[in-house]
Amino acid sequence: MAFNSKKRAFADAVLAGKSNRDAAIAAGYSAATASAAGSRLVKDKDVVAYLAQQRKKGATKRAATQKADPPAEQVAVTKAAVAAGFDLDSILTFSDPKEFLLAAMNDQSTEPKLRVDAAKALMPFMHAKPGEAGKKDAKAEAARKAASKFGALAPPLKLVNGK
Template identity: 55%
Template sequence: MALTSKKRLFADAVLAGKSNKEAAVVAGYSVKTASAAGARLAKDKDVVLYLVAARVNGESKAPKGDASRGAHKPGVAFDLAALTNFRDPKAFLMAAMNDGAMEDRLRLDAAKALLPYTHQRKGEGGKKDALQEAAKRAASKFGAPPPAPRLAASGGKKL
């Protein structure tokens, strides 16, 4: 989805220093549901990308040694276009995790999201995997059965 006008208003209010609830009210959400809407919008991928890009652009304009630099690494260029050109979510998460210009918290979230795609949980697997594993264990315990004796007709005698 694209960044809607409500999402943009919310993100601009967050950048102005308002809490998620206050920003949701400014964006036009009901006061009763503003807390839930603010929490949901704070996790929205479009809003997060907009906030990161705005903070990085704000950092590049700030003088060196400014305290507003936060958790970003100095001297590393952030390329939002490079992060949005992925078709594979796994490749996107890998790039986000390895991007030195991103906030450490976002990099950690990307690593957490990537974890199930790279490492299988112990005991996790399908029925076929379990059956194959059981067959391997059973086959290793016993040798191959001897071939059954061939029954041959005995020289033309009828039985």
């Protein structure tokens, strides 16, 4: 099974210090089966790899720099994006939404459903529907076609004597 948003939420809760049961409940699993789900998920190869990667990133970030706290509104946006499965480092490098969607669509580590959603959102920017052109565009296209049918003929060839 692929690494999905529930597994990511579980892993993020474990990284936050919650027990396996509490992390499973936080990820949206039933309280009745949370213990079993937590035990199963903590052994899942995708979750183990994600936990190792995040712990490694966290250690290098803490060692590199200590920053002041960002505004609460920015924290809420970034937490939502991380919970949705986006890499925080790559999120903050984009200022253009189209570039961000392209990167999300092409990112192999992003959940496949999110990649498909990004592709759907990008579709109008890349390919216009056949009927979306306006009346003026249609008239201009018709005039261009008519001009090519009845355009000026090429001048006749000149005969040059070899003298």
